[in-house]
Amino acid sequence: MDYTVRQLAKLAGVSARTLRYYDEIDLLKPAGTSPAGYRLYGRVEVERLQQILFYRELGVDLKKIKQILAAPSFNELEALKEHRAKLLARREQLDHLIANVEKTIAVKEGRATMTDKEKFEGFKRKMIEENEAKYGAEARAKYGDEAVDRSNALLKNMTPEQYEKMQELGAAVLATLKAAMATKDPAGELGQKVADLHRQWLSFTWDHYDKEAHAGLARMYVDDPRFTAYYDGQVQPGAAEFLRDAVLIYTGMNK
Amino acid sequence: MDYTVRQLAKLAGVSARTLRYYDEIDLLKPAGTSPAGYRLYGRVEVERLQQILFYRELGVDLKKIKQILAAPSFNELEALKEHRAKLLARREQLDHLIANVEKTIAVKEGRATMTDKEKFEGFKRKMIEENEAKYGAEARAKYGDEAVDRSNALLKNMTPEQYEKMQELGAAVLATLKAAMATKDPAGELGQKVADLHRQWLSFTWDHYDKEAHAGLARMYVDDPRFTAYYDGQVQPGAAEFLRDAVLIYTGMNK
DNA sequence: GTTGACTTTGACGTTACGTCAAGGTGTATA
DNA sequence: TATACACCTTGACGTAACGTCAAAGTCAAC
Numbered sequence: 001m002d003y004t005v006r007q008l009a010k011l012a013g014v015s016a017r018t019l020r021y022y023d024e025i026d027l028l029k030p031a032g033t034s035p036a037g038y039r040l041y042g043r044v045e046v047e048r049l050q051q052i053l054f055y056r057e058l059g060v061d062l063k064k065i066k067q068i069l070a071a072p073s074f075n076e077l078e079a080l081k082e083h084r085a086k087l088l089a090r091r092e093q094l095d096h097l098i099a100n101v102e103k104t105i106a107v108k109e110g111r112a113t114m115t116d117k118e119k120f121e122g123f124k125r126k127m128i129e130e131n132e133a134k135y136g137a138e139a140r141a142k143y144g145d146e147a148v149d150r151s152n153a154l155l156k157n158m159t160p161e162q163y164e165k166m167q168e169l170g171a172a173v174l175a176t177l178k179a180a181m182a183t184k185d186p187a188g189e190l191g192q193k194v195a196d197l198h199r200q201w202l203s204f205t206w207d208h209y210d211k212e213a214h215a216g217l218a219r220m221y222v223d224d225p226r227f228t229a230y231y232d233g234q235v236q237p238g239a240a241e242f243l244r245d246a247v248l249i250y251t252g253m254n255k
Numbered sequence: 256m257d258y259t260v261r262q263l264a265k266l267a268g269v270s271a272r273t274l275r276y277y278d279e280i281d282l283l284k285p286a287g288t289s290p291a292g293y294r295l296y297g298r299v300e301v302e303r304l305q306q307i308l309f310y311r312e313l314g315v316d317l318k319k320i321k322q323i324l325a326a327p328s329f330n331e332l333e334a335l336k337e338h339r340a341k342l343l344a345r346r347e348q349l350d351h352l353i354a355n356v357e358k359t360i361a362v363k364e365g366r367a368t369m370t371d372k373e374k375f376e377g378f379k380r381k382m383i384e385e386n387e388a389k390y391g392a393e394a395r396a397k398y399g400d401e402a403v404d405r406s407n408a409l410l411k412n413m414t415p416e417q418y419e420k421m422q423e424l425g426a427a428v429l430a431t432l433k434a435a436m437a438t439k440d441p442a443g444e445l446g447q448k449v450a451d452l453h454r455q456w457l458s459f460t461w462d463h464y465d466k467e468a469h470a471g472l473a474r475m476y477v478d479d480p481r482f483t484a485y486y487d488g489q490v491q492p493g494a495a496e497f498l499r500d501a502v503l504i505y506t507g508m509n510k
Numbered sequence: 511g512t513t514g515a516c517t518t519t520g521a522c523g524t525t526a527c528g529t530c531a532a533g534g535t536g537t538a539t540a
Numbered sequence: 541t542a543t544a545c546a547c548c549t550t551g552a553c554g555t556a557a558c559g560t561c562a563a564a565g566t567c568a569a570c
Contacts, residue, residue, distance in 0.1 A: 004516080004517075005516095005517075006515095006516070006517085015558080015559080016517090017557095017558060017559065017560085018557080018558065020518090020519090020558095021557065021558055025557090034517095034566095036517075036518085036565080036566055036567085037517080037518060037519095037565090037566090038516090038517055038518080038566080038567095039517085039518090061556075061557090062556080062557075063556090077360065077363045080356055080360050080363065081360060084353065084356045084357065084360060087353045087356060088353065091346065091353065095346070098339065098343065098346065102339065105332065105336060105339065108332045109332065259547080259548075260547095260548075261546095261547070261548085270527080270528080271548090272526095272527060272528065272529085273526080273527065275527095275549090275550095276526065276527055280526090289535095289548095291534075291535055291536085291548075291549085292534090292535090292548080292549060292550095293535085293547090293548055293549080294548085294549090316525075316526090317525085317526070318525095
């Protein structure tokens, strides 16, 4: 009825090192030792190990297992519930991770095309994710958490129709911007139309329109190379600058 | 345009220590150092950090992030897919844990207030739990892993929600069965409702529904004394037979 | 008596940092 | 100008739960 480390380890499906470790941290002491100093485990230890493994299987850390086994049936239920909450939170987070990885894979594979409603959902989430993951940190640092959260909340709460409308507007901004740049006049009719479309587009994510903020954003399009690259890339070089000038005139903030 | 550690850390929402660590492991080196030896980060580093944090957000470990960023777009997709597989495996395992914790909590909690019916259910769950947690190790040693795994695979792979839903349906079957038996008509509305609920209940563990199999199972309920005892005990004598007749009519297999 | 499988203790490695500690630097203010 | 105070540096130890050698002793079998 006495097991040596390896025997018990094999029986329980753990490593001998694990048992030595459990001995070391006083979680599971052998019943005694042989004259040669070998650890010997009896039936009591086997059962305690089974208890330990049961909780370990549940993902409880060894420190807490020791507590639970020390004070049986006292706060056990409490500990389990607390642990369940942790597990649920972890699963929720895991689900996010998986969703994000799925999205990323889909995008990389070029599978992410917007045709039906389901893919729309994916895209909406991708936008939020990109906003958050790529520019979230800097945006948060510059404008504070609330602004970012607010912006994401709006995006999330958008209906597919609103979203589509916003996408259309975004495309219109770019198209009109290109046409306006041909006139080389930010103050002209087309230039001001771009600025107005841009305002409408912004209004989808801004809870209220603000001339100063609009002008500030336009300046940022030129100041921040990422935005510059985006507009210049989508339209043509100088697009960000043109848009900025148009918006500054539109908002009357061109001094 | 140059950030010191703390500044960049605040910007990105990480700790200064994290940046020093990334420097140490050559994941993110500063652009240069001030005469006093201060680390200085530029725009390139900000962007690389954003990339790093993006992947970190996805749960990729730093070593792999370094690889991904070193060989851009080469095996990135591969890495992501591999990572997704890991995440899915982890979630599956997490679901096991949660289901087990739920079960344990239910048993611990319900000791006092359980109705007879629920008590039986609790007992059944407790049996599974005990089998696995207390004797699982020894059973594994004796009969090999596959047998144990196969036996528990279905229950283990269920999410807590699925499990609970299944429990509810199971209860509904029994309750409706009792009501239906009062009508003494397996072909009646209530009788057929029982059969339909039973089909739904089965669908949790069957990968596809099959009329013939359903009818066969119903016959087994009467042929196998264990099942007969279960249904007759949970509802009333004759329940298994009534259920069989209802299902045979429901499936059109009553000849 | 020798082999081979086992045991012991000891100690370092793992991940992604947190947390001091000791000492240098930069700037604002009394 | 002295000093306070906030920042920076490197160095080193701590974390959870073991894995993985290494050196040395023990046991059963041939």
